[in-house]
Amino acid sequence: MTKAVDMQNISKRFPLVLANDRVNFELNWGEVHALIGENGAGKSTLMKILYGLQAPDEGKLAIDGAEVSFRSPKDAIKLGIGMVHQHFMLVEPLSVAENMVLGSEPMKGVALDYGKARSRTAELIKQFGFDISPDTKIEDLPVGLQQQVEILKTLYRGVKILIMDEPTAVLTPQETRGLFKFIRDFAAKGNAVVFISHKLDEVMEICDRMSVMRDGQMIGTVNREDTNQRQLANMMVGREVILRVDKELAQPKGVQIKIDDLVVMHPAKQKPVVNHVSFEVRAGEIVGIAGIEGNGQTELVECIAGLRKADGGTIYLEGRDVTKESARVRREEGLSHIPEDRYERGLVETFTASMNAVLGDQYRAPYAVGLGFLDEQKIESHAKALIKDYDVRPSATNVLAGSYSGGNAQKLIVARELERKPDVLIAAQPTRGVDIGAIEFIHKQIVKARDMGLAVLLVSADLNEVMSLSDRILVLFEGQIMGELSQEAATAEKLGLLMAGSKLSEAA
Ligand SMILES: Nc1ncnc2c1ncn2[C@@H]1O[C@H](COP(=O)(O)OP(=O)(O)OP(=O)(O)O)[C@@H](O)[C@H]1O
Ligand SMILES: [Mg+2]
Known part of the structure; x- marks a missing residue:
C-alpha cells in the first residue's frame, strides 16, 4: 500500500540553525502518528514543509506515492493536507458556517452561497459528532469548540492528512476526550493524522507510532506497544526526566497579593468578565487558578499586572493599594509577570x-x-x-x-521574569509549549523561589501543571471562583467539573 506521506532526506537551514537535518518521515494511511521532541528540535518546521508553508533546501516529498513540490499551502490543500495551528485563525464576528467557506466560498452568482455552506457544514458536524451549530458566532464559542471549528474547516476542504501542532494545549480533560474520539474515528476511516505534543500521556493514549526528533535530526520511530512514557522522555531529552514535582509543604508567611471584590467588565457586552473575585496569595505559597481559557483568567491577570483597568474592587500588593498604579510602578515594586501570549506581551x-x-x-x-x-x-x-x-x-x-521556536521563546521570558528576583510572580501558562525537560527545570525554579519567600499566582489551563505545582487551587468559571481545593484534595475529575461550571456537591 502507498504511504500517505513519505519525506526523505529533508533539510532546512535557517541563518543560525539547521532546523531539519536530512530527516526521513513516513506516515501511513489509517494511523495517528506522534511527532515529539525538545523545543527547537524541528517539529514545526518539518510539518510546515509538509503543508507547503516552507520550502525545504533539500529532500523529497511524496504524497500517496506521487512525488510533489509545493509552492504554497494551496498546493498542499489541493492534495488533502490540512493543518490546525496552535493559534487559531478564525474570524470572530462571523458564524461557524461563514468561517468554513472563507477562502473557498461556494459562489452563487457573485454572492456567497450561505445556504449551501450551511448545509454542508451541518452535514459534517453530524457526520463527525461535533457539538456545535453552523450559525453560532465564533466569539460566543468556548476555546475547545473553536478548535472543533478549525478541524471542521479542514474537513470542509476534504482533508485526508491532518496535521495538529499542539492541539490539546487549550482543552479541558473532557474536551480532550472529545478530540481524541474524533481523531480515532477519523484515522479509522483510512485517513492519516500527525499529532505534535509535549504531553507524553496523551501521545501514549492516542498515537499508533511515535517519531522523535532531536537537534534537527530524526532519532527514531517506535510503535506504541514497544514503548512507554519514560522511554519516550529519554529518547527526547537524552536523559532521565522526573515527571513529578518534588516539593515540601508550603510555609506561607505574610499576604503579598490581596484581591478584594474585583470586577472587570467586557468592553463591548456590558457584562462582567471578572465577577466580584476575592482571594489572597501569601509569601512562600503557590496559588493555582484552574479554568478553561476564556473564563476571566486573562482579564484577572492583566488587571493585577496593571495592564488593564479594574471596574470595581481593590488590588493590594504587599499591603499597598495599587489599583490605580501603572504596570511600571507595580513592576518596580517587585511584581513579575509571565504573560500568556508570548509574542503579544512577552517579547x-x-x-x-x-x-x-x-x-x-x-x-x-x-x-x-x-x-x-x-x-x-x-x-x-x-x-x-x-x-x-x-x-x-x-x-x-x-x-x-x-x-525562536515556541518553547524557546517561552523559556527566555520565564528566565527574565524569575531571575529579576521578584516578591510576587504572576505566571500565566508558564510552560505552554515547553518540552518536558524544560518544564521540570522551570517548575524546580518556581518551587525554589517559593521556598525563598516568593508569592506565586499560577494561572494554567494545564491541569497536570496546576495540580503538581500549586499548594492551593482556585477554579474560575465565567468570571467567578467556583471553589477552592487544597493540593491533596484536588483530582482531575473534581477540577474538571468545577471548570465546567458544576458544583462539587452536584457531582457527588
Ligand atoms: N523563521 C525562522 N527563522 C529563523 N530560525 C527559525 C525559524 N523558524 C524556526 N527557526 C529555528 O529552527 C529551529 C527549529 O524550530 P521549530 O519551530 O521547528 O522547533 P519545534 O520542534 O517546533 O519546537 P517547539 O517545541 O518549541 O515548538 C529552532 O532553533 C528555531 O529557532
Ligand atoms: Mg513547534
Whole structure:
C-alpha cells in the first residue's frame, strides 16, 4: 500500500540553525502518528514543509506515492493536507458556517452561497459528532469548540492528512476526550493524522507510532506497544526526566497579593468578565487558578499586572493599594509577570535576545546609566547567563526573538521574569509549549523561589501543571471562583467539573 506521506532526506537551514537535518518521515494511511521532541528540535518546521508553508533546501516529498513540490499551502490543500495551528485563525464576528467557506466560498452568482455552506457544514458536524451549530458566532464559542471549528474547516476542504501542532494545549480533560474520539474515528476511516505534543500521556493514549526528533535530526520511530512514557522522555531529552514535582509543604508567611471584590467588565457586552473575585496569595505559597481559557483568567491577570483597568474592587500588593498604579510602578515594586501570549506581551520579535532579556527593566539601573544610556555589556552578560541557565536555543545573544521556536521563546521570558528576583510572580501558562525537560527545570525554579519567600499566582489551563505545582487551587468559571481545593484534595475529575461550571456537591 502507498504511504500517505513519505519525506526523505529533508533539510532546512535557517541563518543560525539547521532546523531539519536530512530527516526521513513516513506516515501511513489509517494511523495517528506522534511527532515529539525538545523545543527547537524541528517539529514545526518539518510539518510546515509538509503543508507547503516552507520550502525545504533539500529532500523529497511524496504524497500517496506521487512525488510533489509545493509552492504554497494551496498546493498542499489541493492534495488533502490540512493543518490546525496552535493559534487559531478564525474570524470572530462571523458564524461557524461563514468561517468554513472563507477562502473557498461556494459562489452563487457573485454572492456567497450561505445556504449551501450551511448545509454542508451541518452535514459534517453530524457526520463527525461535533457539538456545535453552523450559525453560532465564533466569539460566543468556548476555546475547545473553536478548535472543533478549525478541524471542521479542514474537513470542509476534504482533508485526508491532518496535521495538529499542539492541539490539546487549550482543552479541558473532557474536551480532550472529545478530540481524541474524533481523531480515532477519523484515522479509522483510512485517513492519516500527525499529532505534535509535549504531553507524553496523551501521545501514549492516542498515537499508533511515535517519531522523535532531536537537534534537527530524526532519532527514531517506535510503535506504541514497544514503548512507554519514560522511554519516550529519554529518547527526547537524552536523559532521565522526573515527571513529578518534588516539593515540601508550603510555609506561607505574610499576604503579598490581596484581591478584594474585583470586577472587570467586557468592553463591548456590558457584562462582567471578572465577577466580584476575592482571594489572597501569601509569601512562600503557590496559588493555582484552574479554568478553561476564556473564563476571566486573562482579564484577572492583566488587571493585577496593571495592564488593564479594574471596574470595581481593590488590588493590594504587599499591603499597598495599587489599583490605580501603572504596570511600571507595580513592576518596580517587585511584581513579575509571565504573560500568556508570548509574542503579544512577552517579547518584542524584532529585538535581540539580549534586549528581550531585560525588557521592562531596561530603563533603569543596572542596565541604564546616566540619561538613559544603555550599559550594553551588562545587558549582554545578563542575557548570556539567562540563556545558559535556562538552556535557551540557539544560544547566541543576537538572535531576533521572532525566530525562536515556541518553547524557546517561552523559556527566555520565564528566565527574565524569575531571575529579576521578584516578591510576587504572576505566571500565566508558564510552560505552554515547553518540552518536558524544560518544564521540570522551570517548575524546580518556581518551587525554589517559593521556598525563598516568593508569592506565586499560577494561572494554567494545564491541569497536570496546576495540580503538581500549586499548594492551593482556585477554579474560575465565567468570571467567578467556583471553589477552592487544597493540593491533596484536588483530582482531575473534581477540577474538571468545577471548570465546567458544576458544583462539587452536584457531582457527588
Ligand atoms: N523563521 C525562522 N527563522 C529563523 N530560525 C527559525 C525559524 N523558524 C524556526 N527557526 C529555528 O529552527 C529551529 C527549529 O524550530 P521549530 O519551530 O521547528 O522547533 P519545534 O520542534 O517546533 O519546537 P517547539 O517545541 O518549541 O515548538 C529552532 O532553533 C528555531 O529557532
Ligand atoms: Mg513547534
